[in-house]
Each structure stands twice: as structure tokens, then as C-alpha cells.
Amino acid sequence: MYLRGVSFTYAGGALPALRGVDLVVRRGEMVVVMGASRAGKSTLVKVLNRTIPSFQPGSLQGEIWLLGQRCEQETVADFAGRIGLVAQDFEAQLFSTSVECEVAFALEQFGVSPPEMRQRVHAALRSVGLEGFEERDPATLSGGEKQRLAIAAMLALEPELLVLDEPTTDLDPLGKEEVLAVLAGLRREGRTLVVVEHETIAAEMADRVVFLAEGRVLADMPAQAALRSPEWFRCCAVRPPDLAVLAHGLGWAEPVRSVEQAAARVRERLMPVQKDDRAAGQQQGEASGHDVLLVAEKLSLRYEAHAPPALANVSLTIRTGEFLALLGHNGSGKTTLAKCLNGLLRPSDGEVRWKGVPILSIPLAERAVAVGYVFQNPDHQIFADRVWDEVAFGPRNLGLSEQAVAERVRQALGAVGLLERCDDDPFWLTKGERQRLAVASLLALEPQVLILDEPTTGLDYNEQRQTMELICRLHRQGMTVIMITHTAWLVAEYAERVVLLHRGELLFDGPTHELFARDDLMNAARFRVPDIVRLGQRCGVRVRSVEELVRMVGRRSEDR
Ligand SMILES: Nc1ncnc2c1ncn2[C@@H]1O[C@H](COP(=O)(O)OP(=O)(O)OP(=O)(O)O)[C@@H](O)[C@H]1O
Ligand SMILES: [Mg+2]
Structure with missing residues (x-):
């Protein structure tokens, strides 16, 4: 060729x-x-x-x-x-x-x-x-x-x-x-x-x-x-x-070929370290003990009578202000669970409750401002022929005045950097932009819980960072975030709590670093812990990103 x-x-x-x-x-x-x-x-x-x-x-x-x-x-x-x-x-x-x-x-x-x-x-x-x-x-x-x-x-x-x-x-x-x-x-x-x-x-x-x-x-x-x-x-x-970033950041001339090799070099520079200092690492917030918003109780769902269940006896509690990642192999039931959590799907067994009330009994418009769901494929969601109308659809349905609708649309499009494209047809946008448009149309509803189903697929690294910054900003403003993803570094850097599904069953629910230390679960989940996290584990420090480890090593070297 x-x-x-x-x-x-x-x-x-x-x-x-x-x-x-x-x-x-x-x-x-x-x-x-x-x-x-x-x-x-x-x-x-x-x-x-x-x-x-x-x-x-x-x-x-x-x-x-x-x-x-x-x-x-x-x-x-x-x-x-x-x-x-x-x-x-x-x-x-x-x-x-x-x-x-x-x-x-x-x-x-x-x-x-x-x-x-x-x-x-x-x-x-x-x-x-x-x-x-x-x-x-x-x-x-x-x-x-x-x-x-x-x-x-x-x-x-x-x-x-x-x-x-x-x-x-x-x-x-x-x-x-x-x-x-x-x-x-x-x-x-x-x-x-x-x-x-x-x-x-x-x-x-x-x-x-x-x-x-x-x-x-x-x-x-x-x-x-x-x-x-x-x-x-x-x-x-x-x-x-x-x-490669670590080698660069620490000024190593020789390339490192494996996590083990890098760990040996980092360990030299981390010594001597106080025992408690090692264990502490970066503080990773545990599930915050705030008000209960959403409870899933013993959810089971079968799409077809003879097929294995897509969800089997899954129970979960979501509290205000949490940022949690939902993980699991392809077909493990993540999308199915997300759709149950906002009432798009009715489980065969069990119940989802929003602040104690069965979610399916809540009128649609109210449900939309309680739990928002951004589809895995944004094209399953986008239907209007103008970016502005796509985002305005939800707020209009809430019965807001045109002025209030316009204000919400402006804010939501501004937050995802698409305000200038408001007159375009959504299908002129790139995949990344359509992804952000899908997020914007949910933001305009100002839901208390936002579920994002693989919000960064098909985006380049800079767009992934921008999307995550946006999600973090909303989280800081009080939005509760549930993010489905297969991207390990996103989980390491952003999620405080992880929920792991495996063939429809809940296999783990707890702090991210605890799951990352469980090789058995990681293998079952077909997941890969980021290299930098594994390196930290080998050196006895808890790190979430390369930058964090570079800072740690730099600081320790100066201390000596
Ligand atoms: N409409 C449907 N009819 C029959 N089976 C379905 C249907 N939707 C999903 N399934 C099956 O249910 C299981 C769970 O699907 P789900 O979409 O929840 O997986 P997922 O964890 O989101 O996977 P992925 O990572 O690939 O998005 C899969 O085996 C899937 O094939
Ligand atoms: Mg899915």
C-alpha cells in the first residue's frame, strides 16, 4: 500500500x-x-x-x-x-x-x-x-x-x-x-x-x-x-x-521495560520512608456517609426466559455526593443495571427506590430530575436536528418558561464547550462532540444523580480529560456521579468507590484501592490495574497517577 x-x-x-x-x-x-x-x-x-x-x-x-x-x-x-x-x-x-x-x-x-x-x-x-x-x-x-x-x-x-x-x-x-x-x-x-x-x-x-x-x-x-x-x-x-512518563519525569536516561524494573529504581529513591507515611499515600475518600438517595434491592433481570440473567440479585446503596465507577467485563450487566437505576428498565425481581419511594411509581418528569442517564452510544439518545433543541427538549418537558429553558441550555452547552455549535445539526458533530452533547442534554435537567455510560469512549486523551474535568466540576457542585467505564486510569484517578459486576452478579463494592489490590477479582473482571498503581503497590505507596508518584519521589529525595 x-x-x-x-x-x-x-x-x-x-x-x-x-x-x-x-x-x-x-x-x-x-x-x-x-x-x-x-x-x-x-x-x-x-x-x-x-x-x-x-x-x-x-x-x-x-x-x-x-x-x-x-x-x-x-x-x-x-x-x-x-x-x-x-x-x-x-x-x-x-x-x-x-x-x-x-x-x-x-x-x-x-x-x-x-x-x-x-x-x-x-x-x-x-x-x-x-x-x-x-x-x-x-x-x-x-x-x-x-x-x-x-x-x-x-x-x-x-x-x-x-x-x-x-x-x-x-x-x-x-x-x-x-x-x-x-x-x-x-x-x-x-x-x-x-x-x-x-x-x-x-x-x-x-x-x-x-x-x-x-x-x-x-x-x-x-x-x-x-x-x-x-x-x-x-x-x-x-x-x-x-x-515512559515516569522515566521522563524522574529523568531516567535508560528506558524501563517492566513495572518490576521501575519499582526497583523507585524503591531506592523512596528510602528511607516512615512506615506510616508509606501506608498513608494519597487520601482516597471512602464512601461518604451522607443521605441515601438510591437503593437497589436484590435486582434480577432476564431479557429472555431461557437466557442467563443479565442481573442476578444485585443490591446497592448510593448516597449524596458519591463518585463511583461501575466496572465489569463486556456483557456483565452494567448498562442493564444503569437503566434499572433510573427506571428505564423494569427488573424481573427486586426494586429500585429513590429516597424510599419505588422509582417506577415516580412520574417520568420527576424521575428525570432525580436520576439522569447518558447512553453508551450517544446516537441512541440524540434525535433533534439542532444542537440547541436537543438540549432544550428536557427542560421544556419540565414545563419551564422559555426564558428558564434558554438559560439552562446556555449553561449546559457552555459547560461542555458546545455553545458556539448551537445551530448545527448534531450529526455534523464528531463522536466526541456528540458524546458531550448527550451529557449536556442531561445537565440541562440538573439531575441529582448522573449516570454516565462510558462517557469517554472514542474521545482522544485531551477530550477525555476535558470531559472528566467537567464531570468533576459537577461533582464538586454536589452532583452524585456514577460512571461506567473500561478505562483503568479514569477509575484510578477519579473514582472513590467501585462496584464490580461479573456475569450479572455483584462481585465487589468498596474503595477503589482495595479492589485494585485484589488480583483475583481483577482477573475475573477482565480488568487491568494501571501500571502506575501496580508500581505503587510494589513500593508500598498508594498512588493514583504518575504525576503523584513523581512528586512523591521528588519530595522524598529533597527531604534527604
Ligand atoms: N435487549 C436484550 N435482549 C437480550 N439480551 C440482552 C439485551 N440487552 C442486553 N442483553 C444481554 O445482557 C447482558 C448484559 O448486557 P449489558 O448491556 O448490561 O452489558 P454491559 O456490562 O453494559 O456490557 P458492555 O461493556 O459491552 O457495554 C449481555 O450478555 C447482553 O448480551
Ligand atoms: Mg454497556
Whole structure:
């Protein structure tokens, strides 16, 4: 695959999305593309599978060679089966009535024999952990299960070139590693891969990393070199690896390869330390003993009579002012529990009470200002054709005056940085902006409890930080926050309390640091404790971020 001087401007777009991109990917290479939102990553992906120019009006320039062939008039269809795509909006890709048909569909088009088809479908589903889901309707899968299915459908096709646009955003941490390992395995078999990713673990498996910024290739370097240079990641809004940032922060010239190695070096500099000083670490607030807001009592829920329960006997108490994270593997029941907590779903057994009153008996408008829920996929929530109206819908329904509505909308859009876009159609916004719009429409209702279902998926690191700052600001102003996430550093840095679901059962409910010390639970939950937290554990200090440890080591060194 070879691009020379490739530029593209969307029809109606003021600025080019790609500007003179040069890129060579050799057969059998795995190249990871990283960059901030709007850097041009998805446009590049569309060029690589011929969606541009086949379906996307605009002006394309430059030389494009795909699979050894110079492209002039070729369309997507000319490379069908040879170039596979997992799109960023993977839900839009799914259309069949069963998981099995979804994966088999393309194989049928290419006349693959039934026995081979069965074998390929089975192997693809197994490699993404969807064995046993064959008969399920894709529309009823959990977010992460849908993303796994989109990947399986492409794997079964066995294309020569695989192009994946952020394929692991909704996967649990172990799921991310497993899918990336499958991709690395395909590379070893000689297939060629271009993977857009925000996570540095993808770089660990790649040959090269290409950093994009404002439509240009900023740098193209061997993956190992990229992994040692946090500044490249930072300038492309990717969270750099903990150990690289630590090495940088402490001025280590030699790279560190493992948590153990880093711990040995940090321990030297932490000595001597008072025993009680070590145990104290950063204060991590325990569940605050305020008023009880929400009580879930022995919730069970089965979507289908013969299916295993999505929730099994889950009890939970939420008090004012808490900030808690809801964790669990894909399909563990997080979204289901969240929807029960605000009355969107009725449990088969058990009850949710808001300040002692059954939530389902509370009128809808009142419920909306008690517990707000931001959907996992913002597109499930957004329906208006103007940003302003999207946010105004809720307050209008509360029967507020137009003036009060306008005030709320202005505040909510201002808080998420979208006030200037108030006249736009929501579907012109990027995924990150739509995510923030979904948050804004809940903020405008001023609920006492805000449940956010994976609010940072698909956002770049800077946007993730901005979103978290916004959520923290609301929390400081008294909002109670429940955040569903698969992102370990978010949990470490922000959550005081964690609730862990596993196959619909509640496995843990307590302080974050206690859960992080439980390897058995972390493994069961398919979760990964951040490197910096593990390093702290090895050194006997409780830390939540690299910056905290750097400060601690710096301070200790000065003390001596
Ligand atoms: N409408 C439905 N019909 C049948 N089964 C469903 C339906 N919705 C969810 N499920 C199943 O219930 C289980 C829990 O799903 P849920 O969406 O709560 O998981 P989750 O923890 O939010 O997962 P993810 O991390 O992937 O978002 C999953 O096995 C899912 O396939
Ligand atoms: Mg979910």
C-alpha cells in the first residue's frame, strides 16, 4: 500500500482533511495510526478502502496504490473481500438478524462453500469471544459485544489488507489485549494491517506508528522508538504509557521495560520512608456517609426466559455526593443495571427506590430530575436536528418558561464547550462532540444523580480529560456521579468507590484501592490495574497517577 501526496477535502468542507499524506505500508506490516480528534484518521481509513472517492463527495488528489495496484477509477467493490474494514461507527455496520448470519453474509457473497463457511464463522466468533452468541439478534447485544461482532465479520472474510478504525473503544481491558493479539497474529501470517488506535498497547504490537496532525503525517517511526517518547503521544492527544512518563519525569536516561524494573529504581529513591507515611499515600475518600438517595434491592433481570440473567440479585446503596465507577467485563450487566437505576428498565425481581419511594411509581418528569442517564452510544439518545433543541427538549418537558429553558441550555452547552455549535445539526458533530452533547442534554435537567455510560469512549486523551474535568466540576457542585467505564486510569484517578459486576452478579463494592489490590477479582473482571498503581503497590505507596508518584519521589529525595 502506497500513498504519495494524498490530499482530500470533503465537499462543502472549508479545509482539507488530508494534506499531502505520504505513507508506505509493506505487505505483512502492522501500522498503527494515532492522532487527535479531527486529525484526519478516519478520512485516511476511507481512502484506504476506497469509500473515498466511491461514496464520499469531495476533491481527492495524489497517487494511491492499494494491494500493488494503482488506483484511478476503482471503487470499494473492486477490492471487496481483499480489503476488510471495521468502521469507527461499528453499530452502523451491523444489519443481520442473527450473529451467525452477520458473519456469514459476506462469505455467501463470495461463494465460500458451506462447510468452509461454517468453519470460518466459528473461528472468527471464537477469536473475539462470541462463541455461544450465534443465534442472538445483533441489536440486543451489549456495546462491547457489538464491537466484537463487527471485528468477527471482517476476520471471517480473511482479507489481505485489514483496516480498522478504533476497533477496541468499547472492549473490556482484557478484550482489547485479546483482539490486538489476534491482529498481531494475522500480521505474523503475512497479512497487512492499518489500525487507528488511541491506546498505546496497540503500538506495542505494531511495526510502526504514524502520528497524524491536522491532516498531515507528523511522524512515522518504529513502534519501539515511539513507545519511548511520550512527547509524540502527547502532541497527538494520546495518553502515553505510564512507565515512559515516569522515566521522563524522574529523568531516567535508560528506558524501563517492566513495572518490576521501575519499582526497583523507585524503591531506592523512596528510602528511607516512615512506615506510616508509606501506608498513608494519597487520601482516597471512602464512601461518604451522607443521605441515601438510591437503593437497589436484590435486582434480577432476564431479557429472555431461557437466557442467563443479565442481573442476578444485585443490591446497592448510593448516597449524596458519591463518585463511583461501575466496572465489569463486556456483557456483565452494567448498562442493564444503569437503566434499572433510573427506571428505564423494569427488573424481573427486586426494586429500585429513590429516597424510599419505588422509582417506577415516580412520574417520568420527576424521575428525570432525580436520576439522569447518558447512553453508551450517544446516537441512541440524540434525535433533534439542532444542537440547541436537543438540549432544550428536557427542560421544556419540565414545563419551564422559555426564558428558564434558554438559560439552562446556555449553561449546559457552555459547560461542555458546545455553545458556539448551537445551530448545527448534531450529526455534523464528531463522536466526541456528540458524546458531550448527550451529557449536556442531561445537565440541562440538573439531575441529582448522573449516570454516565462510558462517557469517554472514542474521545482522544485531551477530550477525555476535558470531559472528566467537567464531570468533576459537577461533582464538586454536589452532583452524585456514577460512571461506567473500561478505562483503568479514569477509575484510578477519579473514582472513590467501585462496584464490580461479573456475569450479572455483584462481585465487589468498596474503595477503589482495595479492589485494585485484589488480583483475583481483577482477573475475573477482565480488568487491568494501571501500571502506575501496580508500581505503587510494589513500593508500598498508594498512588493514583504518575504525576503523584513523581512528586512523591521528588519530595522524598529533597527531604534527604
Ligand atoms: N435487549 C436484550 N435482549 C437480550 N439480551 C440482552 C439485551 N440487552 C442486553 N442483553 C444481554 O445482557 C447482558 C448484559 O448486557 P449489558 O448491556 O448490561 O452489558 P454491559 O456490562 O453494559 O456490557 P458492555 O461493556 O459491552 O457495554 C449481555 O450478555 C447482553 O448480551
Ligand atoms: Mg454497556
